[in-house]
Amino acid sequence: MDLFDHNRQAQIDREAPLAARMRPRTLDEFVGQDAVVGPGRLLRRAIQADQLSSLIFFGPPGTGKTTLAQIIANTTSAHFIAVNAVLAGVKDLREGIAQAQDLRGRYGRRTILFVDEVHRFNKAQQDALLPWVENGTVILIGATTENPYFEVNKALVSRSRLFQLQSLGPEELRRVVHQALTDPERGYGNRPIHLEPDALEHLVNVANGDARALLNALELAVETTPPDNAGNITIPLAVAEESIQRRAVLYDKEGDAHFDTISAFIKSVRGSDPDAALYWLARMVYAGEDPRFILRRLIILASEDVGLADPQAVAVVTSCADAFDRIGMPEGRYPLAQATLYLATAPKSNSTMGFFEALATVEREREAAVPNPLRDANRDKADLGHGQGYLYPHAYRDHWVAQQYLPNGLQGQVFYQPSSQGYEAALQTQVAQRREAQLAALVDGSSGLPDVLTYSPDDPARDRWLQRTLSQAGVQLGQVRDRLFDLAPPQRHHRILDLHARTGLLTWEALRRVPEGQVYARVHNAQDYEALAEQAAALPELHRPALVHADYEALSAYLAAHSPDLAFERIVGRNAFGQAVNRERFVDILRQWLAPGGVVLLVETIPRHSQRISSLVDASSLSKALVKRWQQAEENALASSDDPRFNWQADTLETLFHQARFTVQLSTNRLHTGIYLSEALLQRWFAVDHHPPSYRDQIAPHLSEKDLAAIQTLCQRQLTAQTIDWQSTLVYLKASLTA
Known part of the structure; x- marks a missing residue:
């Protein structure tokens, strides 16, 4: 870059929009997305260690996808190439690949290829990337606002780790504004600007989680507001409202938001929540969704989820759809809301799903002949006897008679399960009674049931299995482990602390459950530490648990020294409480380590009840x-x-945690284990x-x-x-x- 290029770039940087100037340069400046790049998260550790694999970031606009890529560019030792899928073509990709091959061959240097808006690449362009990602010539970082499972080549997705970024919360957006107003170099820190509190709240609220929209609105407000006589710039609510007048609604009619929102709407109606149903309906109408599409989905729901619990549901919704076609928008919102409220408050039944069970049976079973009494008797009754034996229901009391209508191989099969809701509740007893009568008729009138008793030959493998030791300790410990985690299942990005790793029973399961998070494991003695370290050595370095050989006080000091901002969404332990010398202090330490919204999960053997x-x-x-x-x-x-091993019980645990202001749930289980007494x-x-x-x-x-x-x-x-x-x-x- 010569002097003129340098001056030109400096001028571009100075004149860039506020959102571009304030783009974070390091992870410490980055706001939000704690689940992805917070302390202890996998991606943060990978960026800091410069050990990245192929990544795809997806999420709404203004959440930091491109910013994360630029932070990686600022910190990595690898060569960084950035392209925009809207502007780049196969030629640009080939040039980048050739450059990456040259650097790899000459210097052994890695190349990171960042593709912004990667979903904009067509299939041919994505296919052109695949072999070079697969053989490691380039490390791909893709950014997209669309669900990559729908919009990105499946082969690329399978070779990349996906990170979903969420819209920023109100507090995070306030931090973004604070950074912009206090940064003298890139923001407005060198100008006397007063943003009134209600103006700030309006900007944060209407930005709807989009940091870019927020900064653009702030910039417009500042640049269009003249200073007063003292040179101060005051931004009141009225100016903020003019700067960002309409909330940005994320809604692509062919993308993820479309499907997610209609899904939330249908599930709210199915769940009989009229308030939520109206909210999601309003979201779709506000974003410009086609009301006819919504009404089509409601007509389907009227049969699928209401069905015979309210047979009038289909009639009401189709009438609302007809009314909408007659009057259009905006008055058509009334029948649209009426159809929504009718279905949301109607009794529910999904008994029509019995059809799909019947369809699966037809697909699975060999096609059975139509029983002779049910065959058409108009053509060949005299010659073949078709229709013979059919009982005409109208000739009987209540216009019903007990007879079988299913093929012989399916007699007794049940497809329709009446619910106990609404109109269908009256059918439930009647259907059950008639089925019982039909089965009785089947047994009484049959010429003989097939032999259903079978006897298998001796099975040596089965006998060997029965002769094994009765001890199922491994299986039972696995059940204990699964039950503990199922009390509060962790999310993939959570950080977990295993208080008493010992054999690693909980540690290895934690690693499986939080592939994008981190696991710390405390071990009590050197022998356990060495055993776990040997097992962990087989894992890639970024995915290993952090092993700490210490007591609880020493572990607290270790965490404070190495990761002062670290907190855990889950703290788990098996027989960890029994090791605590000072139990009150043990509970206090757990409180210090727990992240907001975090949960402590313990399973303890009570020796007194052994x-x-x-x-x-x-x-x-x-x-x-x-x-x-x-x-x-x-x-x-x-x-x-x-x-101390015996002087406590379940209520001891409960009392200590209550005293430390925890909400506690306790359950006990009697465990039976086969043990061989040598x-x-x-x-x-x-x-x-x-x-x-x-x-x-x-x-x-x-x-x-x-x-x-x-x-x-x-x-x-x-x-x-x-x-x-x-x-x-x-x-x-x-x-x-x-x-």
Whole structure:
């Protein structure tokens, strides 16, 4: 670039619109999209580590798609090429690919190709990109306002990681305005501007989540408002209203917003919410949607979701559609709203879906012959007997008679399921009673039912399966894990902290559930840390969990030092509470780490409610007095207030979290696990002065040495090499911060 080019570029930068001048240059300046580039998110870590793979950003205008690409251009060591799909063609792509090949071959340097409005590329242009993305010649970053699953080559989508950007919230838009008014270099920081609060709120409200529209309106307001005698520029509400008079509605009649909005409308009507239905109807009418399209969808809904619960629904909606055709807009809004409200408040039934079950049966089953009584008797009744045996319903009481109308192979099949709503509720009993009568007629009149009893030959594989150990600990732990996560399923971009990783049961599941987020895992000892680190080494660096070997206080210090802005949407733990030395402090620390709207999920085994070993044996060979002393010794040990492993129950958890101003939900579950009692395990049970204390150590204070010897002998004789049903109690806790 020569001196003239430099001056020309500087002039362009100075004269650029405010929205272009204020475009963030670093991630720290970037406003919003915390779910995508917030602290600890995958994309932020990838940008900071310069380890990007192909990406596609999609979302509404003004949410930061192009800005993120430029931030990447400012931070990456890779060569960056930017093209706009509206202006570029295959020739431009080929030139960029050739440049990328040259840099890769000569210097081993990567190339990032940013394609703005990537959905504007036709199929041929997108296909031209595919092989170079696939072989790594270029890393593609695409930006689009359209759903890439609909508008972008499926092969490109499958090779890219998708990030959906959301419209900015009011607080984020206020930050954008604040940046513009305080930045002396690119914004209005060197000019005395006073934006009145109600004017600011109007701009934020009408911008509708679009930062670009907001800055354009602010610029228009500032540049068209003359300063007062003191040189100050005051922007009142009236000026703000003139600067941004109509809310920008995101609505492409052939794109994502069209389908999403009509979907929200139909689901609101189906869900019998007239308020939401009118809101989404207003959104569509305001954006210019064709009312005839809306009415067509309502006519479909009248049959699909109301059906026989209100047989008049179709008549009302079609009448409203006819009325609309007669009067047009704007008065046509009345019958449009009437049809919406009628369906939203009507009783609901989807019993017409029985047709599609019948259709699936026709497609799946071999075509069955029409039963002889149902065949047309007008042509060949005399020769072939068609129609013989048909019972004419009008000749019977109530104009109905019990007979079968389905093919022989489908007799008893049910397709129509009357709902208990509206008019259809009156049909429910009648249909059920007539079906019962038809089935009775089928059984009484049949010449003999087919043999439905079958016997399979011996299955060696099945026998081997039955002979396996009864222990299903792995399966049951998986069920515990899934139940815990299902209490508050995380989103893909969430940050999760596993309080007690140990074997990684929760850690690896967390990684699967938050591919665009991040997982921290705390481990209690060096052995667990090394084992998890070895497993994590097989993963790409960006996708590994952050392992921390520390107690809870040390972990808090570690997080504060390494990621002071980090907070977690989910904090999970299995048997983490039982490890806490100071329980009140443990709950306080969790509160500090939790992001707004976050949830703590714990599953804890309550030792006090665990299996009593005395109940596993036949103690008839012992004296009743000894058995009673043994059982009492177990109860005393498990009820000990001095042992932190046993001196708590479910209500202890609930009380502590309530005191820390959490909203708490508790549930308990009795777990049955098959355990094989080896000789070594029994020896550990009865070890002396073991650490942690053995079973013998726990009951010893309440029994004599003679008693202990008799109990140990009995257990070893009856339980060694046996598989027993071990029962324990789990408590599941879901805690969220009280608003």
